[in-house]
Amino acid sequence: MPPFSKTLANDERSTLVLDAWAIMAWLKGQEPAAGRVRTLLEAAGQRENKLLMNIVNLGEVFYLSVKAKDLAYGERVLQNLRARVHIIPAPDSLVLAAAALKARHPISYADAFAAATAMDREALLVTGDPELRTMAARENRLTLEWIGAAGI
Numbered sequence: 572m573p574p575f576s577k578t579l580a581n582d583e584r585s586t587l588v589l590d591a592w593a594i595m596a597w598l599k600g601q602e603p604a605a606g607r608v609r610t611l612l613e614a615a616g617q618r619e620n621k622l623l624m625n626i627v628n629l630g631e632v633f634y635l636s637v638k639a640k641d642l643a644y645g646e647r648v649l650q651n652l653r654a655r656v657h658i659i660p661a662p663d664s665l666v667l668a669a670a671a672l673k674a675r676h677p678i679s680y681a682d683a684f685a686a687a688t689a690m691d692r693e694a695l696l697v698t699g700d701p702e703l704r705t706m707a708a709r710e711n712r713l714t715l716e717w718i719g720a721a722g723i
Contacts, residue, residue: 586621586692587611589656590685591631592700593718594624598636598648604699604718611697615655622656623692625665627684629658659688676706686713 589608596604597612615622629652637645661669661684668691669683678686682703689696690712696703699719707713 586623586694587716588623588625588685588689588692588694588696589628590624590696590698590700590703591628591635591681592703593697594628594632594648594652595635596699596718598632607716607718608697612655623659623688623694624652624656625659625684625688626661627669627681628688629656631681659692665691672706672710676702676709678702678706682706686710689713 589611593604593608597608599605611620611622614620629649632652633645633649636648659665665684665687669680669687672678672686673680673683676683679702682700685696685698686703686706688694690710695714695716696707697716697718698704699717701719703713704715704717704719707715
């Protein structure tokens with residue numbers, strides 16, 4: 572198992588944060604990430620876990636979806652996610668926490684929101700983004716469920 576990866580115990584109400592990388596891998600059918608995200612979304616639909624996503628990361632998914640196809644597709648993606656994922660707002664305290672992470676690590680600003688949300692909620696961050704993996708090695712409050720390629 573790659574470092575910084577956790578396999579969840581059979582905790583029926585596990586709380587996990589999804590980043591845009593995870594959702595885009597699911598939308599593109601990129602395995603093995605797509606299968607794991609699909610499983611998490613199905614479990615959330617059955618109320619077996621609680622999935623969170625920061626509004627900034629939801630915006631990232633929306634613009635990438637619209638750019639890849641069209642506005643109608645982007646809106647369908649949003650509707651699908653909002654039905655299963657709790658969207659977390661970006662209050663001042665979270666904005667400043669994300670900015671501090673961005674200042675300390677070579678990550679995108681949007682990635683900083685995913686990490687800050689996971690850290691604030693003491694939840695696993697589900698990702699395959701190599702920048703976040705590097706950051707998790709230096710931030711002891713950030714724990715990932717790694718869904719990216721094993722060699723990265």
